[in-house]
Amino acid sequence: MEECPFCNPRKDPDQNIVFENEFCYYLQNPKHQDVLEGTGVIVPKAHRKDAFALSKKEWEATQNLLQKAKRYIEETFNPDGYTLGWNVGEVSNQFIFHAHFHIIPRYNDEPYAGRGIRYWLKQPENKRT
Template sequence: MTVADCRFCLENQLLVDAPILETEHFYMLGSIDPMVPIAGIVIPKRHSDDPFGLTAVEWADFGNALAAAKEHFSPHKPDGFTLGWNVGAVASQHVFHSHLHIIPRFRGEPNEGVGIRRVMRTPAWKPED
């Protein structure tokens, strides 16, 4: 399935750059954000709004995509990675086609030690019942 205006549906030819790697069910784009030049996103070839819509077959290939992404970044010798899905507008998803952010992390970087736990350590907010 392709969504007509989705920039991550390959058939739409709306990408500003070319995939840098592919597996059977996923492709990866490199970062176009100058603030995070060594990063990427793994995207399913079939449109799904979020990772909850991925099929069992796609999940079976997901490990291959992650391994290929890690290998792609290996020349940079990262000391760690931050991986993240933003699901829904409230969670900062801007393109509603599933995609996993992969950010290699390095000792000595300005944000060393800052990761997803910062969000989890923010005082809890609970909607009114």
């Protein structure tokens, strides 16, 4: 997995390791801070294709970093809410096939405020034919 940006975050200048524990990293990509500041991902250190491949210890480590990241984001960026989630498969817009849990702080003054995960479920034009 030499070319996977999440397998070797110390070698990738686009990955900033904010926190880590035995099983996972919490990363913030500086390029993603221009749109919604504070955005980051939690990734397992071992290459796992998607969230369904995580071990119990990796799930626990993810939850641990989620709480730590939340405290950090709130102290640093003071968001009004969050959108959290996993993309699994190309149809879900997963384009790095190493499991990564998105932590997206949301702000009342952003143009897409109020458009979370449920927004996409309620769009009639997204109905399968």
